Amino acid sequence: SNEEENTCTVLVQSNGSLGRLVLVRLRLEVRPGFPALDWHCSRVEVCRLADRQEGAEPETQVFLCDRWLQTADEGVELRSGKCENLSVFSRCCSRWRMIVDGAPQSVDMNSVSELMPNLRYTRADLTYLKGFTCRAETWTSFSELETVFSHSGHQNSIARFVQAHWKDDWYFGHQCLNGSNPLLLRQTRLLPPNLSVTAGMLQPFLREGSSLQRELQEGRIYLLDYEVLDGVPANVVNGKQTYLSAPLCLLHLNQQGQLVPIAIQLQQNPGPQNPVFLPSDPGSDWLLAKIWVRAADFQCHQLVSHYLKTHVMGELCCVATLRQLPDLHPLHQLLMPHVKTSLQINLQARASLLAADGVFDKAMGSGLKTLPVLLSRASARTTYRSLCVPDDLEDRGLGNLPHSYFAQDALRVWDALHRFVVSWVNVYYSRDDDVQLDSELQHWITDINTHGFTHNSGSACLLYTAVLSEHLEHLLLPLLQLDFALWMPNCPAAMLRPPPQVKGGMTEDDILSFLPDINSTCRVLMTLVMLSQPAHDSVPLCHYNEAIFADGVHRRLVEEVQGQLTAISEDIAERNSRLELPYPYLCPAHIENSVAI
Ligand SMILES: *[C@@H]1O[C@H](CO)[C@@H](O)[C@H](O)[C@H]1NC(C)=O
Ligand SMILES: *[C@@H]1O[C@H](CO)[C@@H](O)[C@H](O)[C@H]1NC(C)=O
Numbered sequence: 001s002n003e004e005e006n007t008c009t010v011l012v013q014s015n016g017s018l019g020r021l022v023l024v025r026l027r028l029e030v031r032p033g034f035p036a037l038d039w040h041c042s043r044v045e046v047c048r049l050a051d052r053q054e055g056a057e058p059e060t061q062v063f064l065c066d067r068w069l070q071t072a073d074e075g076v077e078l079r080s081g082k083c084e085n086l087s088v089f090s091r092c093c094s095r096w097r098m099i100v101d102g103a104p105q106s107v108d109m110n111s112v113s114e115l116m117p118n119l120r121y122t123r124a125d126l127t128y129l130k131g132f133t134c135r136a137e138t139w140t141s142f143s144e145l146e147t148v149f150s151h152s153g154h155q156n157s158i159a160r161f162v163q164a165h166w167k168d169d170w171y172f173g174h175q176c177l178n179g180s181n182p183l184l185l186r187q188t189r190l191l192p193p194n195l196s197v198t199a200g201m202l203q204p205f206l207r208e209g210s211s212l213q214r215e216l217q218e219g220r221i222y223l224l225d226y227e228v229l230d231g232v233p234a235n236v237v238n239g240k241q242t243y244l245s246a247p248l249c250l251l252h253l254n255q256q257g258q259l260v261p262i263a264i265q266l267q268q269n270p271g272p273q274n275p276v277f278l279p280s281d282p283g284s285d286w287l288l289a290k291i292w293v294r295a296a297d298f299q300c301h302q303l304v305s306h307y308l309k310t311h312v313m314g315e316l317c318c319v320a321t322l323r324q325l326p327d328l329h330p331l332h333q334l335l336m337p338h339v340k341t342s343l344q345i346n347l348q349a350r351a352s353l354l355a356a357d358g359v360f361d362k363a364m365g366s367g368l369k370t371l372p373v374l375l376s377r378a379s380a381r382t383t384y385r386s387l388c389v390p391d392d393l394e395d396r397g398l399g400n401l402p403h404s405y406f407a408q409d410a411l412r413v414w415d416a417l418h419r420f421v422v423s424w425v426n427v428y429y430s431r432d433d434d435v436q437l438d439s440e441l442q443h444w445i446t447d448i449n450t451h452g453f454t455h456n457s458g459s460a461c462l463l464y465t466a467v468l469s470e471h472l473e474h475l476l477l478p479l480l481q482l483d484f485a486l487w488m489p490n491c492p493a494a495m496l497r498p499p500p501q502v503k504g505g506m507t508e509d510d511i512l513s514f515l516p517d518i519n520s521t522c523r524v525l526m527t528l529v530m531l532s533q534p535a536h537d538s539v540p541l542c543h544y545n546e547a548i549f550a551d552g553v554h555r556r557l558v559e560e561v562q563g564q565l566t567a568i569s570e571d572i573a574e575r576n577s578r579l580e581l582p583y584p585y586l587c588p589a590h591i592e593n594s595v596a597i
């Protein structure tokens, strides 16, 4: 372990001079009478005793290892110095497995026990919300919900804020920018063809003297479009059919700088049974329309932004790296600390959360029939560009929005990571065609294109920066999803009645009949609480235990990026101290180095 490092000295005799060593091979043998424990080796130092006998300063060659050795291994190969030709070295023999047709492929394993110990980690014990597991009935009143919330959420100041403001239009808009899923909102200069609104309908909600046309032209109209959910099969929860909808929601950036919803259509196809809800509708109608949008957002957040764009992408990168880049390849060394935990968490997720009797099967509107359809559709809409923070923010037109803390913080962290990656790459590749000539890197790119994005391909540079950023987006999710979901009506995991086809006649208590049952609500919250536990051995962003990062030029680069990240953390802390509702999620000091949750 890191705390107790032991040195083990081995004397090797040779008849002649060995010259400069190129390679050291380590093998762990079982000793009779001893248990076959794994052994962690951080480095091997070879010191020539002959030099000392001749009175010279003994030369020491260092071979970095940083790996767990198992007796079953063939032996690991370590090499010293610069990497001239790496293709003589072995790499891991991971294979791909197609789980969802059309989505990026995954590692071909069934359980964590198949993982090499280097790719495993441990987590603190789980805490569970107790009780309620048998109550397959709907909530009888909001005050009943409040009672449960007062046990599970009262210590969480953001959850308390959510509960106080979840009905407010400004807070609905705030959550699209500063909430748990900031990846969907986009500016729109045209009304989406399927949204049946007219300028006259929206006029009352715009600034006086302006028009819809002008607000569109001047970039103050934004859109949430959940088209990816259109026609996706919904789950059966507690024996009841649930419903998904694919809403379109228009928002307006008003004179107070608030982003407020001004029109919500719950289904994609316009028609008489698909009314457009407006802020001027009776309060419960408008509230229910917003709840439907939040429910759609929760599905997209969990499965698309979270599972697909961070977990699956991390796994894609990890498997391709294990397969195509030898341990000693500079990009293997750079990338692995950021993706190594992705196999374990994804195997566990597929074996529990996403499996039969898991939380999706038992409690979410997106069940086992939904997952393949939704993941495949969402994959077809995912491009490299959408994974790169600056390009994505530009494409979505979020640049000129005031106080979009996700955008501000993500851009700064992205920029620091990007510079770090570019400097690292420049250490090894000095000419443009070096990348072309590195056949291992080319195979890595091909592997990712073949097994990840069958429909589009991008350039290598985009990709490895995307890989770093993609997990960046992830890092805020574990915390966030709990803060925003503890007050269930803000993020209903399933809807028990179909979307309303007419307006009027709705009361606040009717709204409860749409919301999930008591025990499925608690099941989802228990899962979110569990997923918010940090890993035991969690490492902050760009902090590394691997020896390579402590060495020479690498060390300088790491110190640089750590300095930039610390400055960002300080700025964010300073800004947050002035905010009623702080936004700490992208503070680099709290970001984990690898997706482990
Ligand atoms: C690298 O080593 C492999 C295997 O020994 C050899 O086939 C290949 O030609 C070498 N490549 C270069 C660029 O030296
Ligand atoms: C809710 O309770 C019912 C009845 O006890 C049970 O069959 C069902 O599995 C429970 N649902 C969840 C999500 O725990």
Ligand SMILES: *[C@@H]1O[C@H](CO)[C@@H](O)[C@H](O)[C@H]1NC(C)=O
Binding pocket: 170, 173, 174, 175, 177, 178, 257, 258, 259, 401, 402, 403, 404, 405, 579, 580, 581, 582
């Ligand atoms: C984002 O959150 C901050 C802090 O609560 C708030 O001041 C700001 O108005 C929000 N941005 C938008 C556009 O809602």
Ligand SMILES: *[C@@H]1O[C@H](CO)[C@@H](O)[C@H](O)[C@H]1NC(C)=O
Binding pocket: 194, 227, 230, 268, 269, 270
């Ligand atoms: C838009 O509406 C038309 C029918 O009016 C429908 O055929 C089409 O599928 C809808 N678009 C989407 C993205 O659902």
Ligand SMILES: [Fe+2]
Binding pocket: 306, 311, 474, 477, 478, 596, 597
């Ligand atoms: Fe996660």
